[in-house]
Amino acid sequence: MEKPISIEIWNASGKYRVVSSKPMPGTRWIRLLTDQDCRVEICTAEKTILSVDDILGLIGNKCDGFIGQLTEDWGEVLFSALRKAGGTAFSNMAVGYNNVDVDAATKCGISVGNTPGVLTETTAELAASLSVSAARRIVEADEFMRAGHYKGWLPNLFVGNLLKGQTVGVIGAGRIGSAYARMMIEGFKMNLIYYDLYQSTRLEKFVTAYGEFLKTNGEQPVTWKRATSMEEVLREADVISLHPVLDKTTYHLINKQSLATMKKEAVLVNASRGPVIDEAALVEHLKANPMFRVGLDVFEDEPFMKPGLADLKNAVVVPHIASASKWTREGMATLAALNVLGRIKKFPIWSDSNRVESFLDENSSPPSACPSIVNSKQLGI
Numbered sequence: 001m002e003k004p005i006s007i008e009i010w011n012a013s014g015k016y017r018v019v020s021s022k023p024m025p026g027t028r029w030i031r032l033l034t035d036q037d038c039r040v041e042i043c044t045a046e047k048t049i050l051s052v053d054d055i056l057g058l059i060g061n062k063c064d065g066f067i068g069q070l071t072e073d074w075g076e077v078l079f080s081a082l083r084k085a086g087g088t089a090f091s092n093m094a095v096g097y098n099n100v101d102v103d104a105a106t107k108c109g110i111s112v113g114n115t116p117g118v119l120t121e122t123t124a125e126l127a128a129s130l131s132v133s134a135a136r137r138i139v140e141a142d143e144f145m146r147a148g149h150y151k152g153w154l155p156n157l158f159v160g161n162l163l164k165g166q167t168v169g170v171i172g173a174g175r176i177g178s179a180y181a182r183m184m185i186e187g188f189k190m191n192l193i194y195y196d197l198y199q200s201t202r203l204e205k206f207v208t209a210y211g212e213f214l215k216t217n218g219e220q221p222v223t224w225k226r227a228t229s230m231e232e233v234l235r236e237a238d239v240i241s242l243h244p245v246l247d248k249t250t251y252h253l254i255n256k257q258s259l260a261t262m263k264k265e266a267v268l269v270n271a272s273r274g275p276v277i278d279e280a281a282l283v284e285h286l287k288a289n290p291m292f293r294v295g296l297d298v299f300e301d302e303p304f305m306k307p308g309l310a311d312l313k314n315a316v317v318v319p320h321i322a323s324a325s326k327w328t329r330e331g332m333a334t335l336a337a338l339n340v341l342g343r344i345k346k347f348p349i350w351s352d353s354n355r356v357e358s359f360l361d362e363n364s365s366p367p368s369a370c371p372s373i374v375n376s377k378q379l380g381i
């Protein structure tokens with residue numbers, strides 16, 4: 001850090017030093033730590049994305065646990081430093097942990113926490129919002145209105161795509177992808193096609209049951225299909241939402257070739273990680289196909305957009321806010337803090353990291369457990 005690090009300190013006399021690289025929403029997470037003899041230090045520097053050097057400065061000579069952010073590069077350098085400072089616990093305040101070298105953490109004996117179970121619906125809701133915004137051209141129409149261009153109703157004004165009866169495609173039907181699929185199916189009566197490495201039996205059962213319900217109601221039933229390849233989804237779906245993890249297999253999953261496979265008037269949504277799409281190829285595709293629309297929450301080189309994207313009317317862009325509801329963000333902070341606290345206190349691992357309600361209840365003490373540690377098996381804890 002160029003300037004001296006600005007730090008807010010809670011419970012200065014606490015035995016265990018826990019550092020958070022950012023202020024996080026709510027105060028419960030701070031209280032949970034200070035109640036258990038932690039001294040909590042929160043970096044309040046204005047710089048948004050902290051460098052490895054910045055974080056080394058925060059770790060210092062004694063640090064028992066660290067709560068980090070998805071914008072930070074947690075690799076061997078930081079985990080070695082944390083270990084040297086006596087630390088055993090790290091948690092990302094995120095469910096995704098593609099910014100973390102888990103093997104490096106394991107080698108240093110450091111646990112890596114993440115925060116599933118509290119952001120599934122919030123993230124799916126934003127993906128659904130982007131789907132509707134792009135299909136119905138809401139942002140374009142809003143800009144038109146504010147610019148004073150509206151002269152009265154016209155048959156051809158901002159005509160977009162109807163969702164009802166169309167096909168929604170989900171790539172990565174895990175927690176968030178499945179929740180998104182249900183919203184689009186229940187909300188808009190869309191048919192489902194999905195691609196995932198694993199079968200999503202619960203989702204399939206839901207669509208079957210919902211289809212039966214619609215049929216008995218005299219309505220057109222919805223249907224589902226598990227695709228055998230991603231290309232099948234790209235070819236058949238009218239709206240496609242991306243929800244896989246980011247790893248070597250999903251980097252640039254959507255590229256020039258896969259974009260060419262999609263329908264000319266399709267809607268593509270990404271609320272997973274930016275590099276899942278080759279963004280430069282996407283810009284070219286959007287330019288060449290004005291009826292093709294995207295809704296993007298994440299970008300390949302965050303915080304930047306690839307040249308040309310910001311000028312395109314067929315793109316809706318928001319700054320990585322998919323999990324940004326108050327309840328979710330406060331919950332993420334709580335889970336991240338408890339991941340770190342649990343390891344420091346040698347608590348066991350919670351039995352089901354997707355069922356974390358009991359950690360989030362404001363009116364009771366959380367269980368004495370680590371809510372979600374991704375390398376617990378490797379560490380033998």
Ligand SMILES: NC(=O)C1=CN([C@@H]2O[C@H](COP(=O)(O)OP(=O)(O)OC[C@H]3O[C@@H](n4cnc5c(N)ncnc54)[C@H](O)[C@@H]3O)[C@@H](O)[C@H]2O)C=CC1
Pocket residue numbers: 095096097116119123171172173174175176177195196197198243244245246249250271272273297298320321322323
């Ligand atoms: N934009 C945002 O603010 C947020 C983004 N995310 C991102 O969403 C991702 C998914 O989160 P969850 O649903 O909780 O994770 P999850 O682990 O429940 O689901 C991911 C799914 O992707 C599938 N998958 C992995 N490789 C694949 C491949 N090559 N092709 C197709 N499917 C593949 C997995 O089998 C799994 O079902 C996170 O890893 C994170 O990067 C999560 C929360 C908020």
Ligand SMILES: O=C(O)C(=O)CO
Pocket residue numbers: 070093094095096097119322323
């Ligand atoms: O949790 C994540 O992975 C995010 O991207 C932010 O919520």
